[in-house]
Amino acid sequence: MDREAIITLAYLVASVLFILGIKGLTHPRSAVRGNLIGALGMLIAVIATLVHQSILEYHWIVIGLIIGTVIGAVLALKVRMTAMPQMVALLNGFGGAASLLVAGAELIRTPPPAFSDVVIATYASGLIGAVTFWGSLLAFAKLEEYKAFRQPIRYPLLQPINAVLGILALVMCAIGISQPESVGLYWAVVFVASVLGVTLVNPIGGADMPVVIALLNSYSGLAAAATGFVLGNAVLIISGSLVGASGVILTNIMCKAMNRSMTNVLFGVLQAEDTSTKQDDVYRNVKGAAAEEIAMLFDTAQRVVIVPGYGMAVAQAQHAVRDLYQLLESRGIEVLFGIHPVAGRMPGHMNVLLAEAEIPYDRLKELDDINAILSETDVAIVLGANDVVNPVAKMDPKSPIAGMPIIEVDKAKTVVVIKRSLSPGFANIPNPLFAADNTLMFFADGKRAVLDLIAAIKES
Amino acid sequence: MWSHLLVIAEQTGGVAEIAQGSQLPFTLALTIFVLAIFVGFEIITKIPPTLHTPLMSGSNAISGITVVGALIAAGAGHSVLATMLGTIAVILATINVVGGFLVTNRMLHMFKRKS
Numbered sequence: 001m002d003r004e005a006i007i008t009l010a011y012l013v014a015s016v017l018f019i020l021g022i023k024g025l026t027h028p029r030s031a032v033r034g035n036l037i038g039a040l041g042m043l044i045a046v047i048a049t050l051v052h053q054s055i056l057e058y059h060w061i062v063i064g065l066i067i068g069t070v071i072g073a074v075l076a077l078k079v080r081m082t083a084m085p086q087m088v089a090l091l092n093g094f095g096g097a098a099s100l101l102v103a104g105a106e107l108i109r110t111p112p113p114a115f116s117d118v119v120i121a122t123y124a125s126g127l128i129g130a131v132t133f134w135g136s137l138l139a140f141a142k143l144e145e146y147k148a149f150r151q152p153i154r155y156p157l158l159q160p161i162n163a164v165l166g167i168l169a170l171v172m173c174a175i176g177i178s179q180p181e182s183v184g185l186y187w188a189v190v191f192v193a194s195v196l197g198v199t200l201v202n203p204i205g206g207a208d209m210p211v212v213i214a215l216l217n218s219y220s221g222l223a224a225a226a227t228g229f230v231l232g233n234a235v236l237i238i239s240g241s242l243v244g245a246s247g248v249i250l251t252n253i254m255c256k257a258m259n260r261s262m263t264n265v266l267f268g269v270l271q272a273e274d275t276s277t278k279q280d281d282v283y284r285n286v287k288g289a290a291a292e293e294i295a296m297l298f299d300t301a302q303r304v305v306i307v308p309g310y311g312m313a314v315a316q317a318q319h320a321v322r323d324l325y326q327l328l329e330s331r332g333i334e335v336l337f338g339i340h341p342v343a344g345r346m347p348g349h350m351n352v353l354l355a356e357a358e359i360p361y362d363r364l365k366e367l368d369d370i371n372a373i374l375s376e377t378d379v380a381i382v383l384g385a386n387d388v389v390n391p392v393a394k395m396d397p398k399s400p401i402a403g404m405p406i407i408e409v410d411k412a413k414t415v416v417v418i419k420r421s422l423s424p425g426f427a428n429i430p431n432p433l434f435a436a437d438n439t440l441m442f443f444a445d446g447k448r449a450v451l452d453l454i455a456a457i458k459e460s
Numbered sequence: 461m462w463s464h465l466l467v468i469a470e471q472t473g474g475v476a477e478i479a480q481g482s483q484l485p486f487t488l489a490l491t492i493f494v495l496a497i498f499v500g501f502e503i504i505t506k507i508p509p510t511l512h513t514p515l516m517s518g519s520n521a522i523s524g525i526t527v528v529g530a531l532i533a534a535g536a537g538h539s540v541l542a543t544m545l546g547t548i549a550v551i552l553a554t555i556n557v558v559g560g561f562l563v564t565n566r567m568l569h570m571f572k573r574k575s
Contacts, residue, residue: 055535068554076562101549105533232484245500348512
């Protein structure tokens with residue numbers, strides 16, 4: 001066999017290892033091994049490429065590999081678990097940028113014939129890669145809550161401008177495909193697509209972030225697959241489409257969990273109602289409670305359900321929650337966690353935080369499973385969540401969150417809501433749960449509140 | 461699912477003979493693309509929501525496979541510009557690969573203990 005064939009076979013082995021690696025993620029027990037199998041696949045693919053006959057000099061490769069490894073390792077080992085959405089956003093962006101650069105370099109090295117599949121793939125890679133890179137950088141800035149990016153930049157004709165940019169990019173692609181030798185056109189497309197990436201992600205924020213992150217994840221995969229078409233390389237096509245499929249599936253799950261279509265999330269703006277007067281009406285009967293009063297609830301409780309939201313991440317309360325969990329379990333109380341699919345800023349965000357705090361994953365229940373047992377629950381604790389427990393979603397068909405599946409904590413005997421104030425959640429609507437007869441409000445910072453609660457339970 | 465895998469194995473195995481000039485015929489590339497998407501949907505729908513964050517970071521690492529193309533662009537010694545683009549791509553893709561696999565490993569170890 002010649003060298004080319006051996007390399008191609010090595011790529012085949014790598015592809016199979018990637019598939020087996022992702023398959024390992026179907027269960028927490030096999031997941032660590034799955035990830036290692038994927039990494040092994042990558043190692044094989046890289047080594048096989050290094051012996052490729054078209055590689056003549058190694059010094060830039062070595063420099064690139066060293067810099068990349070150091071930055072990647074530092075990022076991975078230093079990042080806080082609460083900052084995982086930002087980390088994934090950044091990695092999505094780098095993937096997109098790498099794809100567009102490789103396609104650009106290939107256009108310079110071996111200009112393909114006009115209208116060929118290769119030149120079409122090159123432009124697809126440039127377009128998707130640039131949107132992914134700049135969209136992800138902006139998503140990263142929003143998630144890091146940099147001051148300048150907390151609010152979307154407002155300007156008129158938002159959607160028409162996006163449409164014009166999109167059409168412009170496509171027209172330029174068409175011209176570029178007919179003249180592959182004019183490399184400048186490629187970078188012009190990359191520039192327009194970069195602007196488009198920013199303007200597309202700009203208006204999206206808050207609770208819609210999980211959808212954006214999942215979608216950009218999918219784009220980074222598609223950009224890699226497009227680069228695979230450019231290079232005629234099967235391992236790129238296979239891995240790219242695996243990642244693309246994964247992102248699409250996650251995007252769908254997030255959209256369903258909000259009862260909104262993808263177009264609505266990406267291009268629609270949530271109708272902000274005038275809440276000031278309505279809010280006073282809704283919140284007339286709110287009952288506040290202190291830690292001591294709430295602690296007494298646990299004297300007779302048999303089952304407690306904790307529903308965490310983004311507020312738990314902000315307050316870094318996951319370790320305090322673990323202590324509460326252990327204390328209650330030591331008193332023979334069953335403690336379960338109800339995780340809404342869009343709780344947090346990315347798919348599975350809450351699960352990672354609770355896993356960090358060493359809470360066994362079999363205690364984490366999905367929406368339907370937890371709703372089935374909430375009516376037989378003594379105390380439901382809502383920690384830093386709001387819209388995902390708002391009963392308005394079921395009651396008022398005109399509400400902006402109408403039809404969104406919620407965790408029905410109102411069915412529990414008593415609901416304790418830990419929250420700093422009565423301020424509305426992302427959907428900007430009042431939550432009648434806070435004023436329900438069986439609800440006690442515990443106004444405090446999430447971590448402080450849980451620690452106070454632990455102290456009060458130990459005393460009683 | 462295994463039948464999908466076998467089909468893909470046959471297809472990519474066939475590539476070894478055809479791809480002497482390293483170019484993959486478009487129809488074959490498209491076949492691989494479509495089949496891989498099916499395999500992806502098949503496996504990924506089975507992944508529990510608890511592992512969705514590691515799935516994202518792990519699949520991020522896998523999409524760093526672009527490093528393969530970046531290495532060739534950086535090492536082919538074509539022109540300064542192509543080499544430069546390739547080198548930046550190697551850096552970015554390597555961050556993706558190393559950062560992605562490491563952070564996923566860190567997270568998954570948290571799921572593994574105490575269970």
